[in-house]
Amino acid sequence: MRRTTYLAASAAIFAGLLVAAWATHGTGVVRDDPERNIAIPKELTSELQVKVAYDGEDIWFRYRWPVERPAIFNDVLVYNDGKWETRGGEALGSNPEFLTEDRVAMMIDDGSVPLFSRYGGYITIGEGLTTFTGTPETDEERTKYLPSTRTDPDTFDTIRPAGDLEKLRAAGQFIDLWQWRSSRSNPIGLGDDGFVAEERGGDEGTGPYMTNFDKEAGQPKYMFNPDVAGYRALKIDEVISGKVGFNDTYYLAAETAVPFDPTYQWQNGDTIPRRFLRPETGSRADVVQPSAARWRNGFWDVTLRRKMDTGNPLDDKIFRDGGSYDVAFAVFRNASTMRWHYISLPASLGLGEPAQINAKFSEPGKPDWTGPWTDVEVFYPGQVSWPRLTDPKQHPGADRIAQRVPVAYRHTERQLALYGVEVEFSKEIKRQWLWTLGMSVGLIVAFGFSMMMLFRRREEA
Known part of the structure; x- marks a missing residue:
């Protein structure tokens, strides 16, 4: 009788552990955690199509990528009970109100930056960048940088002296960075020209937008011109719902705006863009659009143009016929910004030379877009930093990096996306692994005890 009771109890324990292991396997690990700046996109990979002509x-660079709903607004000012409040702009993951613009960015190098052709944008990600888990919030953004600009490549605050940085820049130790923004540059047909060196910044000159807010007065500087737009402000509900579109006057620029009128009877929900668009100046104005881009049939289709030789070799990578270059892309979609984007591995670009992306020689002023797109897979990178990748204690493949093995030889984009998620949840995954291990050991013990009791009973019978 006692043995029967033991057998029944062990079988019950075995069954219970089996059910518990099945019910908890893989659960409670990957989840959004705002307190740690973690928001995992629903899709870990996406596609970007690219064409190049010269x-x-x-x-000219032409980009095409899928977006279910275009985000044509960024941060806005909303009137509420006598005050103008900021909404939108930076957000943790996707902005549910679609008040974060879509973007495409491209890094370019001519072979001057070591390792970029093998590891792309990974080399620009130091520890403790803004929005990383555990990074304190400060007024100064901790941006991307090249390892060569630091005395300790793994430490953000060890920037080299100004004289050293000037020598590095003269030697081509910078990445050319082009950006297009659906709200802060697109409506007036502009791109934005920048760089990554000791920081991620804009080229010399002024950018395509400025802040439309007077802090002392606590009000916007400009509003919509009612003679042009038919209104002084939009309505926040119509902005969020997507009712305001390309055929409406939805941005502020010289041709659509007038100085703000504080005497007007403003109503709750009145909405004015927090950015005023303007012409660029200096080297920052080198990248432009042939015309403003529009979203059609589920895709953004964007073209950026630049002089092959801008005359600014300290700001821009100079393109030459017969030249070979390395490029890497970033796509911001579904109203996401900052590190919640999709990136690509580096790809080779050839101007009359064989490469992964082959630029097509064209008639003067007429880019030739015949021929197929080059498909580029982009992926969510997570919080994977260059110091982590080069540390053998944190990354088993660090020895391969030391041997300069390109990342594309070892990993697919899907694998890299999953690795990015694993890094964000490393503690939870380890805890889950220990829990699963404990369950497995318990199952083995319970199963063994059940078999032992069963065989004993048969022998006595």
């Missing part, structure tokens, strides 16, 4: 004077 005529000896200008070069």
